Amino acid sequence: MKAKQLIGSLIAASLIISSVYAVNTDVDETQLGLRKVDIYTEDTAVPNGTNYHTEAPGTSKRFDRAYTNAPPMIPHDISDLGEIDKNNNACIGCHMPDVAKSMGATPIPKSHLTNMRPAVSVDNDDNLKAESDDKIIKKDLHGQLWQGRYNCTACHAPQTTGALNVANTFKPSYTDKKGQKHKNKSYLLDELDIGVQVGNGL
């Protein structure tokens, strides 16, 4: 009898405690996402917008590189430069090393004027076959752009500004102290072989 009474009062006590400390676990649907809209109509929610920099080439400010030998972000407007294809490329009109200085543009680096891809042939079934045993090559194209790099915007992108719901806390980091060397310039070709046993053909 005593045991039953004890259990009874324990249950009663726990009911009182849980009603006092009850936490409302319901989460409103509009609170589920960062956009704070109801998830059934979120396709009508408009994002903050993508605001590319509008400064013309020659009037923009270069960004620090994100890390050692990162492809620099494009600081200027590129919306009027048309599509890039292998025969038309407005970027090289200002960035090829022979013209860049007079345009105030950063010259395309030596890594882009070098073929680093061992030769391959394609058979009738579209299979690639190595033409040589070279694993690594570094063929200087003597000032010519290597066509594997013609599509500049595959790697270089313009930056946008926007009201971010989650702040970007990324901090650049460089292999040299404080990044004096790597913040504004790439040294990829000089540093490519660090830690690599250089074989034949280099």
Ligand code: HEC
């Ligand atoms: C009319 C000349 C011109 C054209 C065309 C042009 N640029 Fe530029 N670019 C510049 C100049 C000048 C700068 C240096 C920043 C400035 O003064 O605005 C620059 C800076 C850059 C940078 C930053 C380099 C660094 O050191 O941080 C990148 C990347 C770049 N351009 C890529 C491109 C790409 C990709 C295209 C083609 C879609 C292009 N540019 C077309 C003139 C040009």
Ligand code: HEC
């Ligand atoms: C496959 C990716 C890729 C493509 C395509 C590419 N780049 Fe780059 N670019 C890079 C990387 C990575 C770097 C930094 C390391 C280096 O120097 O290669 C760079 C560096 C640069 C720099 C900075 C040079 C310096 O001295 O600091 C310029 C300017 C540049 N690229 C312009 C261009 C232009 C113009 C094109 C198109 C003709 C182009 N790139 C195509 C990846 C690319």
